Amino acid sequence: xxxIYAENLTKRFGNFTAVNCITFSVERGEIFGFLGANGxxxxxxxxxxxxxxxxxxxxxxVAGYDVARETEKVKRSIGYMSQKFSLYEDLKVWENIRLFxxxxxxxxxxxALKTEQTLTHLxxxxxxxxxxxxxxxxxxxxxxFSVAIFHEPEVxxxxxxxxxxxxxxxxKFWEMxxxxxxxxxxxxxxxxxxxxxxxxxxxxxxxxGRIEALNTPKNLRQRLNAPNMDAVFQRxxxxx
Amino acid sequence: xxxxxxxxxxxxLARHSFLPKLIIVMPCVMLLVxxxxxxxxxxxxxxxxxxxxxSALSSRLAQKVSSSAYFNLSATASGYxxxxxxxxxxxxxxxxxVQPDFERRLVREGEAEVMLSxxxxxxxxxxxxxxxxxxxxxxYAAELRSEQLPYMGAAASGSFQLQASYFFNPSLNYKAYxxxxxxxxxxxLLCGFLPALNIVSEKESGTIEQLxxxxxxxLTFVIAKLIPYWIVGFITISFSFALAALLYNLTxxxxxxTIYVFIGVYILALSGFGLVISNYSNxxxxxxxxxxxxxxILVFMSGLFTPVSSMPQWAQNITIFNxxxxxxxxxxxxxxxxxxxxxxxxxxxxxxxxxxxxxxWAMLSYKKxx
Amino acid sequence: xxxxxxxxxxxxNYQLIVKEFRxxxxxxxxxxxxxxxxxVQIILFGFAITNEVKNAQVAVFDPSKDAATTRLxxxxxxxxxxxxxxxxxxxxxxxxxxxxxxxxxxxxxSENFGENxxxxxxxxxxxxxxATDPNQAVTLTGYASSxxxxxxxxxxxxxxxxxxxxxxxxxxxxxxLQGAYNFVPGVMGMILILICAMMTxxxxxxxxxxxxxxxxxxxxxxxxxxxFSKLVPYFALSVVNLITILLxxxxxxxxxxxxxxxxxxxxxxxxxxxxxxxxxxxxxLVATQVAxxxxxxxxxxxxxxxxxxxxxxxxxxxxxxxxxSSIVPARxxxxxxxxxxxxxxxxxxxxxxxxxxxxxxxxxxxxxxxKLKNEH
Numbered sequence: 001x002x003x004i005y006a007e008n009l010t011k012r013f014g015n016f017t018a019v020n021c022i023t024f025s026v027e028r029g030e031i032f033g034f035l036g037a038n039g040x041x042x043x044x045x046x047x048x049x050x051x052x053x054x055x056x057x058x059x060x061x062v063a064g065y066d067v068a069r070e071t072e073k074v075k076r077s078i079g080y081m082s083q084k085f086s087l088y089e090d091l092k093v094w095e096n097i098r099l100f101x102x103x104x105x106x107x108x109x110x111x112a113l114k115t116e117q118t119l120t121h122l123x124x125x126x127x128x129x130x131x132x133x134x135x136x137x138x139x140x141x142x143x144x145f146s147v148a149i150f151h152e153p154e155v156x157x158x159x160x161x162x163x164x165x166x167x168x169x170x171x172k173f174w175e176m177x178x179x180x181x182x183x184x185x186x187x188x189x190x191x192x193x194x195x196x197x198x199x200x201x202x203x204x205x206x207x208x209g210r211i212e213a214l215n216t217p218k219n220l221r222q223r224l225n226a227p228n229m230d231a232v233f234q235r236x237x238x239x240x
Numbered sequence: 241x242x243x244x245x246x247x248x249x250x251x252x253l254a255r256h257s258f259l260p261k262l263i264i265v266m267p268c269v270m271l272l273v274x275x276x277x278x279x280x281x282x283x284x285x286x287x288x289x290x291x292x293x294x295s296a297l298s299s300r301l302a303q304k305v306s307s308s309a310y311f312n313l314s315a316t317a318s319g320y321x322x323x324x325x326x327x328x329x330x331x332x333x334x335x336x337x338v339q340p341d342f343e344r345r346l347v348r349e350g351e352a353e354v355m356l357s358x359x360x361x362x363x364x365x366x367x368x369x370x371x372x373x374x375x376x377x378x379x380y381a382a383e384l385r386s387e388q389l390p391y392m393g394a395a396a397s398g399s400f401q402l403q404a405s406y407f408f409n410p411s412l413n414y415k416a417y418x419x420x421x422x423x424x425x426x427x428x429l430l431c432g433f434l435p436a437l438n439i440v441s442e443k444e445s446g447t448i449e450q451l452x453x454x455x456x457x458x459l460t461f462v463i464a465k466l467i468p469y470w471i472v473g474f475i476t477i478s479f480s481f482a483l484a485a486l487l488y489n490l491t492x493x494x495x496x497x498t499i500y501v502f503i504g505v506y507i508l509a510l511s512g513f514g515l516v517i518s519n520y521s522n523x524x525x526x527x528x529x530x531x532x533x534x535x536x537i538l539v540f541m542s543g544l545f546t547p548v549s550s551m552p553q554w555a556q557n558i559t560i561f562n563x564x565x566x567x568x569x570x571x572x573x574x575x576x577x578x579x580x581x582x583x584x585x586x587x588x589x590x591x592x593x594x595x596x597x598x599x600x601w602a603m604l605s606y607k608k609x610x
Numbered sequence: 611x612x613x614x615x616x617x618x619x620x621x622x623n624y625q626l627i628v629k630e631f632r633x634x635x636x637x638x639x640x641x642x643x644x645x646x647x648x649x650v651q652i653i654l655f656g657f658a659i660t661n662e663v664k665n666a667q668v669a670v671f672d673p674s675k676d677a678a679t680t681r682l683x684x685x686x687x688x689x690x691x692x693x694x695x696x697x698x699x700x701x702x703x704x705x706x707x708x709x710x711x712x713x714x715x716x717x718x719x720s721e722n723f724g725e726n727x728x729x730x731x732x733x734x735x736x737x738x739x740x741a742t743d744p745n746q747a748v749t750l751t752g753y754a755s756s757x758x759x760x761x762x763x764x765x766x767x768x769x770x771x772x773x774x775x776x777x778x779x780x781x782x783x784x785x786x787l788q789g790a791y792n793f794v795p796g797v798m799g800m801i802l803i804l805i806c807a808m809m810t811x812x813x814x815x816x817x818x819x820x821x822x823x824x825x826x827x828x829x830x831x832x833x834x835x836x837x838f839s840k841l842v843p844y845f846a847l848s849v850v851n852l853i854t855i856l857l858x859x860x861x862x863x864x865x866x867x868x869x870x871x872x873x874x875x876x877x878x879x880x881x882x883x884x885x886x887x888x889x890x891x892x893x894x895l896v897a898t899q900v901a902x903x904x905x906x907x908x909x910x911x912x913x914x915x916x917x918x919x920x921x922x923x924x925x926x927x928x929x930x931x932x933x934x935s936s937i938v939p940a941r942x943x944x945x946x947x948x949x950x951x952x953x954x955x956x957x958x959x960x961x962x963x964x965x966x967x968x969x970x971x972x973x974x975x976x977x978x979x980x981k982l983k984n985e986h
Contacts, residue, residue, distance in 0.1 A: 050453050054609050071609070072455050080453035086446040090255050091248065102244025103454045131255075157453075258901040269908070276928050277916045279745060282752075284925045301775075327782065328955050330945070350772030357780040361952050363787035364662055365923060368749060370779050371756035378759045381775040388773055401734040402758055404751040406741035407708050414744050429907075437900055524899040525812045526640045532804075532907070533643050537650065545921055546659050547746050549666070549714070555658035576742050577709070 002061075003028045003155055003186045004049060009058035011044050018044040020209035021058065026188060026202075028154075031181050033200030033217075034190040037237055041209040042190045043083060046157050049188070050080050063154040076104070079148035079156040079185075083163070085140055087147060089133035093124060096132055097147060104151035118146050138169035142176065149180050156180065158189040162196065174199055194230040205233060207240045241456065245464030253468055263430065263472060267480045270426050271419065271487060278422070278545065279414040282368040286314040288323045288332035295343035297384070301354070304380050305336065310372045320357075327359050334358045334369055346384075408576050415488045420571035421544050423480045428535060428564060431473045431507045435514030436531035438465060439606070440521045452608045462603045466511050473507040474500070493578030499571065501581060505591045506567045512598025519605040538564045563594045623831055626839035633813065634843050644809070648801045648851045649858065655793035656863040662789050663749050666714040669696035669707050678724030682735070682761055686717065691753045708740045715739050715750045727765070783868075783953050790863045795947035796920025798855050799940035802848050802878070803885045803914055808906040810844050810889030815902040818893075837982065841886045848882045868954030877950060877960065880967050881943040887974035888939070894981040914940040942966045 002025035011019040019041045026032045036042045047053040049060055051071040060067045063077035087096045094115055101111045119125050122142055132140065141161055149156050158177075162170045174196065181187050189200070197203050197217060204214040213220055213236055217229055226232045253259055287305060291298050306313035315332050317323035326332040335357040339345070346352040356373055360366030409416055442448040451461070477499075484490040492499065514531065521527035541548075541555065542564035548556060559565045566587040573579040581588065634641055668686060672679045687694040696713055698704065704716040718736040720726065726733035737754050739747035766774050784791040814837070817823040826836055852875075859865040867874060888910070896902045915921060917935035924935050935941050946963035949955045957964075 051609060052449065052452055072457070075453055075455045078453065080450070082446060082449045084446040084449075086450040088248065088252065088447055089445070090252050095248070095251060099244050099248045100450075100454070102247075103241055103451075103456055105241060257897065258904060262904060266908070269912075273931065274912075274916060276931055277922050279922060279926065281745070281748065281926055282923070286925075328949070328953065328959055346773055346775070350770070351767075351774045351776060353776045353778060355778045355780065357782055359953075360781040360784040360787055360791075361948055362792040362923070363784055363789050364749065364792075366781055366784065367662075367787050368752045370781070371752050371759075374756055374759055374777055374779070377775050377777050378762060381773060385771070385773045401732070402737070402755055403734060404737045404739070404755070406739050406744070406747055407705070409741035409744055409747075412741055412744040412748065417742065417744050433904075437903075441900070521639075523637070523816075524903075525809075525816060526637055528812070528899075528903045529640050529643050529809075533647060533650075537654065540654055540659050547663075547743055550660055550663050550746075551658050558658075572742060 002026060003030075003064075004032075004060070004062050004188060006045075006049065006060040007058055009045065009048060009060055010056045011041075011048055011053065012056045017209050019048065019055075022206075022209075022211045024204060024211060024214055026155075026186060028186055029181055029184050030201045031177060031187045031189065031199065033197045033203035034188060034206070035194075035197055035203055035233060036190070036206030038192075040206040042206055043159055045206070046159055046188070046190065050078060050157055051075060077154045079151070079153040081141075081144050081148045081156070081158045081161055083159040085137075085144060087132050087140070087144055090131065092129050092131055093135070093143060094119070094128045096143070097150060100147050101150055106151065114150065118150065122146060138165045138173075141165055142169070142173060145173065145176060149185055152183075153185060155186040155188060158187065160190050160192065162191065162193060170196070194228065194233055197229040197233075203229070205236050207237055212236045212240065242460050242464055245456070245460065246467050249464060249468040253472070259434070263476055264479075266430065267426055267476055267483060270422050271480055271483045274422050275415040275418050275488065278418045281414060282365050282372070283310055285311050285334055285365070285369045285372075286332045287311050287373075288315040288317055288326045288335045289313055290317050290320060290323045290335060290337040292319075292340040293338050293342040297343040297346060298338045301338065301377070301380055302336075305373065305376055308372070308376055310369070311376075323357075327357070332359075333365070334373065336373065416490055416576060417572065419484050419488060419490055420492075420575040421568050423477060423484070424542075424564065424568050424571050425539065425544060426480060427473050427477060427503065427507065428510060428539065430476060431469045431510045432514050432535050433528070433531055434472075435465060435469055435511040436517040436521075436527050437524055439515060439518035440524055440527040443522070444524060458603045458606050458608070461606060462512075462515060462599060465515055466508060466599070469511045469514075470504070470507050473503065477503055490575070492575040494574035494580060498574050498579075498581050498584070502567060502570045502584070502588065502591065505588065505595050506563065509563050509591055509594035509598050512595060512602045515602035516598060516605055519602065519607070538562050541565070542568050544568060563591060566590045623835040623839055626826075626831065626835060627842045630813070630839050630843045631846075634847070644805055644847055645850065645854070647804070648797070648855045651797045651801060652794070652855060652858045652863065655797050656790045656859075659793075660789040662787065663691050663746060663753065665693045666691060666746075666750055667696070667712060668692045668694045669698050669704070669713040669716045670694055671698040671701050671704070671716065671718045672723075673721045674719055674723040674725075676722070676724035678727060679719045682719075682758065683717070685757050685761055686754065689753065689757055691750070704738055711740075713740070714746065715754065717754070788863075788865075790859070790865050791952050793920070794855070794859045794863065794865050795944045795951065796918065798852070798878070798947055799881070799918055799920065799944045800911070800914050801851055801855065802882055802943075803888070803910050803940055805851060806844055806848050806882055806885030807889035807892065807910050808903065809847075810840055810886055811892040811896075811902045811906050812899050813844075814840055814890065814893035815896060815899050818897065819899060834979070837890060837978075841890070844889075845882060845886060848885075849879075852878050852882070865952070867951050869950040870957060873957035873960070874947065874950045876957075877943065877946045877964060877967075880964065880971065881939065884939045884943075884967055884971045884974065887971055887978060891974050891978040891981070894978050913938045917941060918944050920944060939967060939970050 004026035007023050009019055009022050010017065022045065034042050044053065048055045049062055049067065051067050051074050062074045065073040067074050091099065097115050097118060098111055101114065119128055127135065135143065145161060162173055165173065177187055191197065200217065202214065202216050203220065204211045220232045221228065224232050224235050226235060289302050291302060302313065305311050315326045317326060320337060323335040327335065337355040339353050342352045354377060356370050358366040358370045406412055517530050518527055521530060541559050541562055548559055548565060570584055570587050573584065670683055672683065683694055686692050696707065701718050707713045707716065716738040718738065720734045723733045735758055737751045739750050741747040763774065781787060856867065860867060892902060892905050896905050917931065917938050918940040924932060942963045946960040949960045
C-alpha cells in the first residue's frame with residue numbers, strides 16, 4: 001500500500017520549471033532516498049508533498065489524504081525536518097520537545113513521559129535545560145529528527161538531514177532512521193552523500209526537475225553497470 | 241495546542257536580550273521625560289529692548305515687561321539693526337522698540353507708539369508672544385490713564401475687564417493632558433512594533449516552516465501571537481498608571497475599569513495590524529520600516545501633539561480611520577473629564593471594528609502555503 | 611605590499627558599494643517607503659498638522675445685546691481663528707456645551723456691557739476655555755484677548771481719550787505665521803537622521819546576524835572599506851531625500867530658501883555625515899536588528915522629535931533636558947537650517963552650529979572605528 005503517491009506533479013516559478021511532471025509512489029515503512037544535484041528540484045518537490053507549496057499542476061496523496069484538499073489532515077500525519085535547522089534556538093531542549101508535542105495535541109502527562117524516553121534515547125539527559133542554540137550541529141540534527149517523529153507520524157520528510165555533520169554522527173543518525181522505519185514510519189529523505197543512498201530501500205534520482213531513475217540501489221548499479229551509487233549518480237547527471 | 245504556543249511566545253520574550261528591558265525602561269523614560277517637554281506653552285520669551293527715549297515712562301514700560309512671567313528682558317540695544325543681531329543670533333525672540341519722543345508725545349499729543357518685531361519662524365510662538373506683549377502695553381496705558389486722569393474716574397478710562405478661566409483643567413496642568421496621551425503612545429509603540437517584528441523574525445530564522453507543516457490553524461496561530469502582547473500591554477499600562485500617580489499625582493477622574501476595557505480592545509486592534517505587516521514582510525528591516533512609516537503617520541494624526549480639530553477637513557476625514565485618535569480621546573476624557581463607557585460608545589464601537597478588521601486580515605494574510 | 615594589491619585594499623571598494631545598492635534596490639517596498647517618507651511628512655506637516663488654531667468653535671452669552679457686544683462678537687467671528695457658532699441663553703450653559711465637546715471657547719459678556727464701559731467701568735468680558743487641551747486653551751484665550759485689546763484701543767481712539775499707546779507689530783521672516791516655516795527644518799532633521807542612522811545601523815547588524823559579515827571580514831577587504839560601502843548608498847538616498855524636501859517645501863509649501871543654497875547644502879551634508887556616523891556607532895553596540903531598530907528609535911527619533919525644538923520650544927524645558935538637548939545633533943542642524951533657509955542669514959551666522967556638528971562627526975567616527983577595531 002503506498003503512503004506517498006505523486007502523479008504528474010509540476011511546480012513552476014514564473015518561467016522556471018522546478019519540478020517537471022513527476023510520478024512516483026512510496027510504500028509504507030520504506031526508506032525512500034530522493035537524490036539529485038543542487039537545484040534539481042528535490043526541496044521543491046518535498047515542500048509540495050508537505051503542503052507548504054501549491055503545485056502548479058498534478059496531484060499528490062500523502063498518508064491517504066489528498067494534499068491539495070485535505071492539507072490539514074495530511075499535516076497531522078507527517079513530520080518534517082527542513083534543510084535549514086528550524087527548531088527554536090532560543091528555547092531549551094525540553095521546551096522545543098514540549099512545544100511540538102503540544103501542537104500535535106499530546107497531553108501534559110504523555111509529553112512528560114515521552115520527553116524522558118526521548119532524552120534517554122538520545123543520551124541528552126544532561127542537555128535537557130540547554131538552549132538549543134548552544135548545541136553542536138550534529139546534536140541539533142538528532143534533536144530535530146526526534147522532534148519530527150515525536151508524534152509518531154506515518155511519514156517523515158527529511159531534507160538533507162546530515163548536511164555538515166561528522167561521519168560518526170551521520171552513522172548514528174541513520175541508525176535512528178532505521179529504528180523509525182522499523183516502527184512503521186515511512187522515511188522520505190534527500191541527501192548528497194552517496195554512501196547514504198546505499199542505506200535506502202529505494203532511491204530516485206532527479207535531474208532538472210524530472211525523475212531520471214527510480215529503483216533499489218542494487219538494481220540501479222547493475223543497470224548502469226556502476227561500481228557504486230556515486231558512479232550511478234555521475235552517469236545519470238552527465239547523460240542529460 | 242494554544243497553550244503550548246503561548247507558552248513558547250512568553251519564553252522567547254523573556255529570553256530576548258532586549259525586549260524585557262525595553263518593557264521596563266520605555267514607560268520610565270516616556271513618563272519621566274516627555275511630560276516635561278511636550279508643551280507648547282509660550283513662556284520665557286526673550287525681549288530685546290531698544291529704548292530710544294530714555295524717559296521715566298519708557299523705563300516704566302520696560303519694567304512692566306520684565307516683571308511679566310512671559311518675558312525676560314534679555315538684551316538692550318542702541319538701535320534696530322543692533323537689536324536684529326540679537327534676533328539673528330537667537331539671543332532674543334522679540335524686539336520692543338520705543339520711539340524717541342515717546343514720553344513727550346504721550347503727554348502732549350495723547351498718543352505714542354511702540355514697535356514690536358517678532359521672530360515668527362515659529363508662527364504660534366510669534367503670534368502668542370506678540371499678543372501677550374500687546375496686552376502688557378495696553379495694561380500699562382490703562383494704568384497711566386487712571387493715574388494721570390483721576391478726574392475722569394475709573395469709568396472714563398474707557399475700559400472693561402477681561403477675565404480668562406479654564407474648564408476641566410483650571411490650573412492648566414499640561415502634564416494632566418499629556419501623560420494619558422503618552423501612555424497611548426507607549427502602548428502603540430510596544431504593541432504595534434513588536435508584533436510587526438515577530439512573524440517576520442520566524443520567517444528569517446526558518447522556524448515558521450516547522451510550524452507550517454504542523455496542524456496549527458490560522459486562528460490559533462494569530463491568537464497565540466496576540467495574547468502575549470495583550471498581557472505585556474496590560475502590564476505596561478498598569479505600570480505607567482502607577483508611575484503617573486507617583487510622579488505627577490495623576491489619577492483618572494473616571495474609572496480604571498473603563499480604561500482597561502478600552503485598552504483590551506485597542507491592543508487587539510493594533511497588534512493585529514502589526515501582524516499584518518509582519519505577514520507581508522520578507523525581512524525584519526522591511527517590516528520595521530513599514531511599521532515605522534505607518535505608526536509615524538498615525539501618531540502625528542492622532543491629536544497627540546496637535547489638536548485634530550485644527551486640521552483641515554480632508555485631514556480630519558482621514559483620521560476617521562486612525563485607531564490612535566479614538567484611544568487618545570478615550571484616555572484624555574477618562575483621565576480629565578471622567579467619562580464612562582456609555583459616553584464613549586462611539587469610540588468603543590470604532591475600536592472594536594478596527595480589532596475585528598485587523599485580526600481578520602492578519603488571519604487571512606498568514607499563508608501556510610505559498 | 612605590492613602596488614597591484616593596493617587598489618583592492620583602498621577604502622573605496624566599488625564592488626561592495628554596488629552590492630549595497632543592489633540590497634536597497636531589490637527591496638522595492640522598503641525603497642518606496644524611504645523615498646515616500648519625506649513626501650508624506652512634508653504633506654502632513656505642511657497641510658495637516660498644525661498647532662495653529664483655526665476656526666475654533668465659539669459660543670457667546672450676551673445678555674446686553676448692545677452695539678458694543680455685537681461689534682465685539684463680529685470681530686471675533688471675523689478672525690480666522692474663531693467661528694461663533696452658538697448663542698447661549700445662560701452663563702451656566704457653558705458647562706454643558708463643554709461637556710458635549712461642541713465648543714472650545716465661551717465668551718460671556720456682563721449685563722449692560724456697552725453702557726457700563728463708560729458709566730461704572732465695571733463691564734467685563736469673560737473668556738472660558740475648555741482646558742482639556744491646555745495648549746489649545748491658552749492659544750485661544752491669547753488670540754481672543756488680543757482681538758478684545760484691539761477693540762479697546764479703538765474705543766479709546768474714537769472718544770479721543772488721551773494717553774494711548776499704539777503698537778505696531780512686525781512679524782519677521784514669517785509674516786503669515788505659517789506653521790510650515792517651523793516644521794520644514796524639523797522634518798529635514800528627522801528624515802535625514804532616520805534614513806541615515808537607523809537604516810545604516812540595521813543593515814550593518816543584519817550582516818552580523820546572517821553571518822555574511824564574517825565572510826566579508828575574512829576577505830582582503832579592509833573593515834573601513836566595508837563600513838564605507840554601507841554608508842555610500844544611504845548617503846545617496848539621503849541626498850535624494852534632501853532634494854525632495856527642498857523642492858517640495860519651495861514649490862508646494864511656498865517656504866522659500868531665503869539664504870544661500872550652497873550653505874544649506876553644505877550644512878545638510880555635514881548633518882548627513884553625522885547621522886551616518888551615529889548609525890555606525892549604534893551598529894557596533896548592538897547585536898540584533900530588532901535591538902538596532904529600537905535603539906535608534908529610542909536614542910534618535912524621540913530626542914529629535916522632542917528635544918530638537920521641532921515640535922516643542924526648548925526654552926521651557928527643565929535645565930537638565932535643555933542640557934540633554936544640546937547633545938542631539940538635530941537640534942543644531944535645525945537651528946542652522948532656520949538661520950540659513952528661513953531667516954536668510956549668511957553662512958557666518960551658523961558657524962557655531964557647523965563647528966558643533968563637525969566636532970560631533972569627528973567624535974562619532976573615531977568612537978565607532980575604535981570600537982570596530984577592538985572587535986576584530
